[in-house]
Amino acid sequence: MSKNILATYRRPTGWLGRTLWFYEEIASTNDVALAAAREGAAAGLVVVADAQTAGRGRLNRHWEAPRGTSLLVSLLFRPPAPFAVQAARTTMACGLGLRAAVLEVAGVSVDLKWPNDLIYQPSGADGAWKKLGGMLSEVALSEQGEPRALVVGWGINVNIPEAMLAKLSPQAASLLTLGGRLVDRTALLDCALKEIEGRYEAVVAGEDPLPSWRAAVAWLGERVEVVGPGKRVSGIALDVAADGALLVRLADGEIRRVTAGDVSLRRQFNA
Ligand code: ADP
Numbered sequence: 001m002s003k004n005i006l007a008t009y010r011r012p013t014g015w016l017g018r019t020l021w022f023y024e025e026i027a028s029t030n031d032v033a034l035a036a037a038r039e040g041a042a043a044g045l046v047v048v049a050d051a052q053t054a055g056r057g058r059l060n061r062h063w064e065a066p067r068g069t070s071l072l073v074s075l076l077f078r079p080p081a082p083f084a085v086q087a088a089r090t091t092m093a094c095g096l097g098l099r100a101a102v103l104e105v106a107g108v109s110v111d112l113k114w115p116n117d118l119i120y121q122p123s124g125a126d127g128a129w130k131k132l133g134g135m136l137s138e139v140a141l142s143e144q145g146e147p148r149a150l151v152v153g154w155g156i157n158v159n160i161p162e163a164m165l166a167k168l169s170p171q172a173a174s175l176l177t178l179g180g181r182l183v184d185r186t187a188l189l190d191c192a193l194k195e196i197e198g199r200y201e202a203v204v205a206g207e208d209p210l211p212s213w214r215a216a217v218a219w220l221g222e223r224v225e226v227v228g229p230g231k232r233v234s235g236i237a238l239d240v241a242a243d244g245a246l247l248v249r250l251a252d253g254e255i256r257r258v259t260a261g262d263v264s265l266r267r268q269f270n271a
Pocket of ligand 1: 059061065115116132134135265
């Protein structure tokens, strides 16, 4: 299904996606959007690729997406001040919008794995969670180091067949394998932009998406492990904070604030 996604793109939004760049193949949609942001591109730019040669997750991990099977998109926002607060809220709004679009278009119910993944958790089957997608939020800075724009990118495994998934990651799943049918990537893009635009406008109008985001974040109240370079913290994932940090209660009762920077979250199971 390697085609120009835009052939049937309907643009159901006002400003988000009014300018949309499609690439058959580029290094990374986030890199293109970040460069455009630095050069003054207007908010609402959407960058879409059918394949990436250097797709990134957090921590410069590789994001794999077999050509023609995934939805690889980056959005350019210029959140109003205060930037840090609005950027965190924008990222939450994007996660919630994507989750809503996946449910609406593919009929698959996903949760958000802190800080940035879309996962599927079958009810009752401990441990069998699957990763369907990841988001990566990055800030474009001015030469003076001031934040100028926020780029939120994502990769979603849409029509990746079972046999290809095992090569990506042991946890990888796709909307095809979970929902049992091919999903129209353009319809998913249309819906995601619509869902995100409304939520972002609410953020700009002063609404805090934290309560909705908290309700969508997986594993709160459960035993987790946070793994980073040279560190490992175990405890109960208590809550998420307004800035998106994860609050973990350690065995000695201390509540540790974990920021997304350089760590990954795992679920721990009782033996
Ligand atoms: P984390 O899951 O720790 O938040 P990232 O969000 O940085 O990690 O995602 C990168 C990781 O996701 C890679 O190290 C790889 O294990 C895995 N991965 C890469 N491509 C895919 C994919 N298409 N589907 C599922 N997992 C993937």
